[in-house]
Amino acid sequence: MTKRFWATSGRDIVFETPVLSLRRDRKHRPSAPHTAHDFFVIESVDWVNVIPLTDDDEVVFIEHYRHGTDGMSLEVPGGMIDPEDASPMVAAAREMREETGYAANELIEIGSVHPNPALQENRCFSFLAKGARLVGEPRPDDTEDIDVVRYPRREVPRLLREGRITHALVVAALWWWFQYEELS
Amino acid sequence: MTKRFWATSGRDIVFETPVLSLRRDRKHRPSAPHTAHDFFVIESVDWVNVIPLTDDDEVVFIEHYRHGTDGMSLEVPGGMIDPEDASPMVAAAREMREETGYAANELIEIGSVHPNPALQENRCFSFLAKGARLVGEPRPDDTEDIDVVRYPRREVPRLLREGRITHALVVAALWWWFQYEELS
Numbered sequence: 001m002t003k004r005f006w007a008t009s010g011r012d013i014v015f016e017t018p019v020l021s022l023r024r025d026r027k028h029r030p031s032a033p034h035t036a037h038d039f040f041v042i043e044s045v046d047w048v049n050v051i052p053l054t055d056d057d058e059v060v061f062i063e064h065y066r067h068g069t070d071g072m073s074l075e076v077p078g079g080m081i082d083p084e085d086a087s088p089m090v091a092a093a094r095e096m097r098e099e100t101g102y103a104a105n106e107l108i109e110i111g112s113v114h115p116n117p118a119l120q121e122n123r124c125f126s127f128l129a130k131g132a133r134l135v136g137e138p139r140p141d142d143t144e145d146i147d148v149v150r151y152p153r154r155e156v157p158r159l160l161r162e163g164r165i166t167h168a169l170v171v172a173a174l175w176w177w178f179q180y181e182e183l184s
Numbered sequence: 185m186t187k188r189f190w191a192t193s194g195r196d197i198v199f200e201t202p203v204l205s206l207r208r209d210r211k212h213r214p215s216a217p218h219t220a221h222d223f224f225v226i227e228s229v230d231w232v233n234v235i236p237l238t239d240d241d242e243v244v245f246i247e248h249y250r251h252g253t254d255g256m257s258l259e260v261p262g263g264m265i266d267p268e269d270a271s272p273m274v275a276a277a278r279e280m281r282e283e284t285g286y287a288a289n290e291l292i293e294i295g296s297v298h299p300n301p302a303l304q305e306n307r308c309f310s311f312l313a314k315g316a317r318l319v320g321e322p323r324p325d326d327t328e329d330i331d332v333v334r335y336p337r338r339e340v341p342r343l344l345r346e347g348r349i350t351h352a353l354v355v356a357a358l359w360w361w362f363q364y365e366e367l368s
Contacts, residue, residue, distance in 0.1 A: 004249045004256070004329040015199040015206055017224040020303070022199055022206055027251065029327065037327055039251040040201040042226070065188045066301035067211065067223040072188070073301040113352040115300060117250035117257040119204070124352065143213065143221055145188040161363060168297040168308065172352045175359045179345060 004030055013043075019080065020044040040119070047115070047124040049078030049173045050092040052102045052132035058150040060100050060132055065145060074149070074159070075170045078124075088125040096129055100148050101138040104129035111176030115169060126173035128180060188214055197227075203264065204228040224303070231299070231308040233262030233357045234276040236286045236316035242334040244284050244316055249329060258333070258343070259354045262308075272309040280313055284332050285322040288313035295360030299353060310357035312364060 010026035021043040026036050052060035059076070066073045077099040078092070085091035089107050097103055112125045140146050151159065156174060159165050165174070194210035205227040210220050236244035243260070250257045261283040262276070269275035273291050280286055296309045324330050335343065340358060343349050349358070 005254070006249060006251070008254075017206075017208075019224070022201075024201075025251065029329070031329070040204070041252050065190060067190070067209065068225050068304045069298055069301040070189070070192075070305070071301070073298070075301075112347075112350070113355055114253055114257070114350045115352050117253040117255070117259075117351050120252045121254065123350075145213070145215070157363070160359075161367075163296075166296070166298045166307075167301050168299050168352045168356045171297055171356045171359055175344075175355055179341070183345075 006030065007033060009036065014040075042120045044080070044120065044122050046081045046088065046122045047078060047169070048081060048088050048092040048095060048127065049076050049124065049169055050096045050107065050127040050129050051076050051110075051173060051177050052096055052100060052104060052129045053153065054132050054150070057153045059153055059156055060096075060102050061149045061151060062099050063147045063149055073167055074165050075167050076173060078169070078173075089127060092125070092127040092129070096132070097135070098139045098141075099144070099146055101134050101136050102129070102132045103135045104132040106130045108180070110180045111172070113169065113172045124169050124172070126169075126176050128177055190214065191217065193220065198224075226300075226304045228264070228304065228306050230265045230272065230306045231262060231353070232265060232272050232276040232279060232311065233260050233308065233353055234280045234291065234311040234313050235260050235294075235357060235361050236280055236284060236288060236313045237337065238316050238334070241337045243337055243340055244280075244286050245333045245335060246283050247331045247333050257351055258349050259351050260357060262353070262357075273311060276309070276311040276313070280316070281319070282323045282325075283328070283330055285318050285320050286313070286316045287319045288316040290314045292364070294364045295356070297353065297356045308353050308356070310353075310360050312361055 006027040013021050015022045023041045025039050077096045079095045081091040107127045110128050190211040197205050199206045207225045209223050247258050261280045263279045265275040291311045
């Protein structure tokens with residue numbers, strides 16, 4: 001494989017929002033270093049998601065309105081890693097507690113992806129939370145309206161096949177989980 | 185499940201790039217319709233990716249530099265659906281031909297995802313290209329430097345497990361493929 005890294009001669013933030021910044025990079029192809037091309041990158045913190053699995057083999061999903069698609073989405077809990085979070089695992093436990101009211105003794109990192117290497121620099125880390133149990137009321141953000149829905153684990157492949165779960169990062173998390181189960 | 189769609193009272197494009205636009209929506213929560221919140225949505229066309237499978241059971245991957253992560257990425261061919269593409273399937277065949285030089289008689293839609301329902305409205309459609317064969321030289325875009333790499337299909341789960349493939353949309357496509365194989 002040929003390594004083909006482009007050089008960067010300039011970068012500026014062209015627009016900032018509370019959850020992402022749009023950055024313009026001035027880049028130079030290795031084979032034509034004197035020609036400049038502009039590429040845009042979406043800057044954001046790393047993300048996490050977590051599959052809460054109860055002792056009676058149910059997965060705790062959330063269903064909520066998503067502003068991107070202007071529709072409802074069935075997902076596992078997840079979100080941004082906050083500056084206060086000591087690690088991705090801590091962020092995953094916090095998001096699970098806030099969005100579902102569940103906690104777990106054991107979180108296992110099962111995989112990670114780049115949400116979109118073409119446009120985004122960040123990663124998304126996926127966790128399995130074993131022995132998840134309800135410990136209190138959910139505490140969603142001011143702008144989140146969340147329904148908590150449990151499904152038996154054996155129904156999860158069907159939820160995927162039937163298109164009930166469409167969030168690519170949730171599909172990836174469930175894939176890592178199935179792989180993890182198979183190998184452990 | 186409670187349907188919790190938010191109303192929109194305004195939207196404006198705050199920044200445009202050749203591949204995406206950043207849009208600001210003024211939204212109103214169903215339970216508090218007189219309070220406004222701004223949410224940002226990344227507008228772009230729908231995307232496709234395609235798994236080229238040869239008659240000797242090899243998958244045709246591409247390896248290329250990605251500006252988002254500033255690194256190399258192992259992926260299957262894919263890209264944006266162009267206005268000239270009659271369908272997502274046509275776009276998938278075109279991208280496969282351009283990026284790898286391969287064509288196939290049969291493309292099968294195996295699944296689709298929302299890349300990120302929180303931030304993006306678009307979809308990504310995944311295809312399996314059976315009987316893929318080299319028909320000419322790749323014709324990448326001016327700004328693409330692509331290496332074509334073939335792997336036996338039996339090695340694909342290992343490539344995922346070992347973290348060689350990190351693009352979430354490619355992970356999702358491979359998941360749809362494994363599901364398709366299992367059921368057919």
